[in-house]
Amino acid sequence: MNRFEETDSDERSPAHDKRRTIEINNLLEQIRQTADKLQRDAATRGDLKLLARSLKELRYAFKVFTPYRDKRKVTIFGSARTAPDHPTYLAAQEFAAQMARDSWLVITGAGSGIMEAGHRGAGREAAMGLNIVLPFEQEANPVILGDDKLVNMKYFFTRKLMFVKECDAVVCLPGGFGTLDEAFEVLTLVQTGKRDLYPIVLLDAPGGQYWRKLDDFIRESLHHDALISPEDFALYKVTDSVDEAVAEIEQFYKVYHSMRYVRHQLVIRTKTPIADSLLEEIREEFRDILSSGDFEVRRALREEDESDLRHMPRLVFNFNRRNLGRLRLLVDCINAGSTEPASRKFP
Incomplete structure (x- = not known):
């Protein structure tokens, strides 16, 4: 028997399911109570419109994405202004095509430029879109227009939430203020632990220097002035190779599957058990990231409710x-x- 099979039972009891139902009902009640408090607080019409529209957008977006939660997804960010014959457009299209061939779904903003390139590469079946409604633009690109996997959104913050929440990797191609905002927000969320780890790739066309120049700035200013830690460079990869971008993402999920917190413990799910020899190396190399205790390989904790993942070993x-x-x-x-x-060695 493997050592990870010697711990908690894999069975989910009726009591566990009942607790989960009670928790869901409590959360729904909290939403209702918050709405009642807004009325008592005499919230302004503008505030109520913002909250009502945000909740409506997120509810619909959750509904659209729910049937695809068991599929890996990659979010592509980039400029809406990139022409179809530009090398960056072609790189985005080829990257998306490779990911779709590997059974990934591709999420983009659904507009033109890099967003359209991502959808063209993926094809309609593998494309998901989060379109932003602006005064001067933009109708969704023809690949995703009218598709059930397209969500039109009014607010950037709800749209960005869905981009980050629903994907398993992020690839940023060159773009303007919006693309830089999206790239740095993703990096910030991962660096601060507000979002589970996933691959972040800054992808240029072959020979491109857009992200390399930004990386130089990060190294020469942020790192040089001790505004970030050396290990933060492990959170992203800069490349001008589509093949390297694809490999970075697929390698990340070679053994690692997912993570979550249970009380004060971090649970890393793996597709195969971690060998005893590697566990001992990990205990020696990574003791600095422990707040207490040690690394253990075991089965699912009783508090975990993802029934389809309970067979996986855990660190x-x-x-x-x-x-x-x-x-x-x-x-x-x-x-x-x-x-x-x-x-x-970093940087």
Whole structure:
């Protein structure tokens, strides 16, 4: 018997299901109570319109995405102004095509430029769109227009929430203010632990320098002035190769599957058990990210309610919730079956 089979039972009791139903009902009641409090607080008409529209947008977006929650998705960010014959457009199209061939869905903003390139590469069946409604633009691109997997949204913040919440990887191609905003928001969310780890790739066309120049700025200004940690460079990859971008994403999910917190413990689910030898190396190499205790390989904790994932082994530990760059290196080591990736030098 594998050691990860010697711990908590895999069975979900009726009591567990009942607790989950009670929790859902409590959350719905909290939403209702918040609405009642807004009325008592004499919230302005403008505030109520914003909240009502936001909740309506998110509810509909959740409804659209729910049937596809078991499919891996990659979000593509980039300029709406990029012409179809531009090398960056062609790179986005080829990247999306490769990901679709590997059974990934492709989420973009549904407009023109890089967004259209992503959808053209993926094809209509593998395309999902989050379109933003602006005074001067924009109708969805012809690939996704009229598709059931398209959501039209009024607010950038609800749209960005869906981009980040629903995907398993992010690829940013060159763009303007909006693309830079999206790239840095994703980096901030992952760096601060507000979003679970996933691959972030800054992709240029072959020979392009857009992201390399930004990376130089980050190294020469942010890192040089100690505004970020050296390990934060592990959170993203800069490349001008579509093949490297695809490989970065697929390698991330080679052994690693997903993560979640249960009380104070971080649970990393893996597709195969971590070998005893690697576990000992991890205990030695990554003791600095523990708040207490040690690394353990075990089965699902009783509090986990994802029934379709309960068969997977877990690496469970008390993470200090600060060193997210080091946590990314831990995932790289799990995927490599070795602690060699932790020897990378930054910057």
